[in-house]
Amino acid sequence: MIQSPALQVVDLCKNFGALRVTQEVSFHLPVGHRRALIGPNGAGKTSLIHQITGVLRPSSGTVSLEGTNIVRHSIQQRVRQGLVRTFQINSLFPDLTVIDNVRLAALAARGLHRSFGLTVDHRSLIAVEIERLLSTLGLVELGTVKVSHLAYGKRRLVEIALALALKPKVLLLDEPAAGLSRQEISVLVRVLRALPKHIAVLIVEHDMELVFEYAESISVLVQGRLLRTGTVDEVRSDREVRDVYLGRRHV
Ligand SMILES: Nc1ncnc2c1ncn2[C@@H]1O[C@H](COP(=O)(O)OP(=O)(O)OP(=O)(O)O)[C@@H](O)[C@H]1O
Ligand SMILES: [Mg+2]
Incomplete structure (x- = not known):
């Protein structure tokens, strides 16, 4: 039997008036996979996380957890089903x-x-x-x-x-390294590496050192669209990704 992905997003779209913050975004995370989501400021990364967790209702498209479409489920239901994001400090x-x-x-x-x-x-x-x-x-x-x-x-x-x-099956992290010292970031990476193998992770991060060290694959979001998904080496050496994001960050 083929195992359903831990998380699957299909044709997700979100409009704020004329602003198309998410445009036909599709991707999936296999069980236990560690994926980074990167892209310029304002690309729509946090908005995408909000739609996955249920904070924002997408305009169209589906979000599935272990094969079940959860788009109509409340935030709390999703947490109980194993879709957990890190808490905000407040x-x-x-x-x-x-x-x-x-x-x-x-x-x-x-x-x-x-x-x-x-x-x-x-x-x-x-x-x-x-x-x-x-x-x-x-x-x-x-x-x-x-x-x-x-x-x-x-x-x-x-x-x-x-x-x-909360015993996540899918853990979503939105810029966990923001505001941390290098030393705290190395603790964070150690913690993320030590997570139980079955937990799939989607981590939004601007710290490319952390991303390259930790992620198994990277998706690049630009102006609400997924530009590329690939291995760290593929994405790192991609000319278009360098032009729109990485090349501007001196990496
Ligand atoms: N509730 C909202 N109403 C209208 N526009 C919004 C709303 N939330 C976000 N936006 C807009 O959607 C776009 C994407 O914002 P988002 O915060 O998702 O980007 P991001 O990729 O997380 O950026 P950053 O890297 O700076 O965190 C931005 O232009 C933002 O101004
Ligand atoms: Mg953000």
């Missing part, structure tokens, strides 16, 4: 500790809102899971620190911890 609870933030996501992944009433076994299972996540992200020592006291780079790692606690 969606973290600043007055709660790192552990408590991650716990809320781990509970949400089980359709729960609080640990009250859970069995001891269930609680310790969740505690082990949180411990593992914090360890993967190098956040163990910061577990009891309030999020509001964390430096920016650490908060971004907490966002990823929350996303992972």
